[in-house]
Amino acid sequence: MSSPYAKLPGWVEYGLIPLVNLAVAFLMAGLVVLLVGENPLEAAYHLINGAFGRGEYLGFTLYYATTFIFTGLAVAVAFHAGLFNIGGEGQAYVGGIGVALACLWLDQTMPWFVVFPLAILGSAFFGAAWAFLPGWLQAKRGSHIVITTIMFNFIASSLMVYLLTRVLKPLGSMSPQTRTFAEGGQLPKLDWLLAIFGLDIGTAPFNVSFLLALVAAFCVWLLIWRTKLGYEMRTMGHSPSAARYAGMSESRITVITMMISGALAGMMALNPIMGEQGRMQLDFVQGAGFVGIAVALMGRSHPAGIIPAAVLFGMLYQGGAEISFEMPSISRDMIVIIQGLVILFAGALENMFRPAIARLFAASSRRAAVVAQTKGA
């Protein structure tokens, strides 16, 4: 995919353009706030204060960010191979089975540091398994990965309703969820981490899976830029015909990439299930799989971009909750709009402002050249 646009300096490409896109998305969101009849500046204040104003708020922000790092990485890994994995939602949902099984099996007899690795393996396994079929179907039968992963999201949702209402629900309980795990099935909080900065985490469910998310981000960086497989994935994403010509197996890379992507999405389940609720409930993913798309687009599919983008979305989720608390006419659905606008401007319309910025740049560098010349003379 050759870019028809002029090459710009790195900080413009990876810093300025995403920021401009983000700013436009927020301006549009401000318009919606105006339509509702509220003050956008006040909403912005509550958003930022609600996300960072107190240790507890920050804890919630980072808790949400943990989730989005996983799903963002999942989407990004697939992006690199030219695959659009829109099924993070389903993969994360099914990944929950792995977490729940590990916890239900061992929570009463083992401490968390024994259950946790098993839960990681379980979630990654189930997530990868759910992504395997779409990957395999694309590689071997030529079905379009976007369509199959959408379909798999819905199938996953039906499957989980079935499992939670009939199979995993404890006897005599009415609500569709597993039993609450004993201590072994609950992750310790990272209160000490924020305490270093003198912040009190309060009731925020910020937990160990955050560290796992950072490790995962580092591993993804290693995988994509420092391994043979990563090289092959990027080659395929860049030019499938070049990859084929170089003797890389397209179907093998497709299947493996999708499974890694699915595993990352599945690991997202650790955070809400073991980290917060201590049980598996219906619809615990809450759209995080789709947020991953926005996060990956914002972060330009690089772990170093995905982590701040995930924190940004964590901020939106936590700050959005505060807005709806302080300004009752704005509900939490404001986040959904902002998310959509970010996806629109950072993804589909990412090149809208590029020609203008490039022109601006060309003009200023020309002027700099003229200045240098006159000085020299």
Next chain:
Amino acid sequence: MDFFHVIVVLLESTIRVSVPLIFAALAGLFTERAGIFDIGLEGKMLGAAFAAGAVAAVTQSVWMGLLAAILISVALSLVHGYASITQRGNQIVSGVAINFIVAGSTVILGEAWFRQGGRTPALGEGSRFQTITFPYADSIREIPILGPVYSDLLSGHFLLTYVAFAMVPISWWILYRTRFGLRLRAVGENPGAVDTAGISVIWMRYRAVICCGILCGFAGAYLSLAMTAGFVKGMTAGKGYIALAALIFAKWRPFNIMLACLLFGFLDALAIRLQGNPLPLIGQVPVQLMQALPYILTVILLAGFIGKAIPPKAGGVPYVKER
């Protein structure tokens, strides 16, 4: 209740559930045939349903509601068109974005304007579609077989229901028997050739996107002005994706689309009917399986196990002149 009566009731609800699917799937047919993937059907339908409910509630006129639905849906289509045609952005990303923006805005605006938890006010008689009763429908209901079929199956639907079924042959005629349709299909298969013939690919695609918007407007208006009296948040509930599945299942052909939508509608009606009642021979079927069946069937079809689904060749690829 005898067996025949059960069948008639089941088919009647099949028709009722299928109508928005038919509109939305035909809408997708127009854009996808012109080479633009559209997973924003869900969002456009939802936006249209909200506009219809809100405007009909304020103006007390069902026609203003319908008009508003079409306008909003076309506007959303144009956003998708601008992103994917003019800006050559990723069509799937754009579709996802539209679904998000609409899902959020309908709730926020609905709550802010009407303060009923994201609903629009319940619509009275004049501000929603009424069912149409065919002549003599009541008097011949007692005649066996013919009576129920005429009175319950054919008569007694909303105007939009008949429009939906009429749109099937009309869409076929537009796509296969007019110059516009020929060019539209060509743009989806080989835009370069169309461009060489001196026809603007961009303008063709914009027109296809507008057609899609109009049909999605009908789908949304049906939901909030006919099926129910008013808009409820998230009322499309995945119908846009089912329509997309139906479109693929029908291999991008108008009459097949109607059949696929009726099939998926039938599964839906059957699932509601079977809730708690075991099926003969098979026994208890989980409702969830019935709900997932359209998606499962589509995946199997895409895998080529029941015929091959071949999408328009240029689908998903933005057209760049002079390469």
